[in-house]
Amino acid sequence: VSNRGDKMEGDTIFGKIIRKEIPAAIVYEDEEVLAFRDIAPVAPVHILLIPKRPIVNVAAATEEDGVLLGRLMLTAARIAKAEGLEETGYRIVTNNGAHAGQTVFHLHLHILGGRALGWPPG
């Protein structure tokens, strides 16, 4: 499966959310990225931030995705600030592959906050 098709290739449940085929609690959207609340939150604030372009994960990203990856990180910080997390702190996580527990194969950043988070992760 291609990781950069412009139609249904590499499609996941997040593709359906991008196309508004299934509902999501969207907190931010622009031409390139979309953020929505995780359906099974593990912290008081748990937001997923995704590129609209369906990159599988960071391992599948290429040089030409570099600007978009940077944009995701900067957007995550802006969303965290808007959610009131800047002072207390927050975590940005991206799961890559089996050992990390990646379940949706469309790159996403988890933005987690609203409570003290354990380290190291389980």
Ligand code: AMP
């Ligand atoms: P990961 O395990 O890193 O691949 O994360 C996938 C995340 O997507 C999980 O935290 C799920 O709870 C979340 N998720 C799956 N389906 C949906 C959905 N329809 N709306 C919002 N979040 C979802």
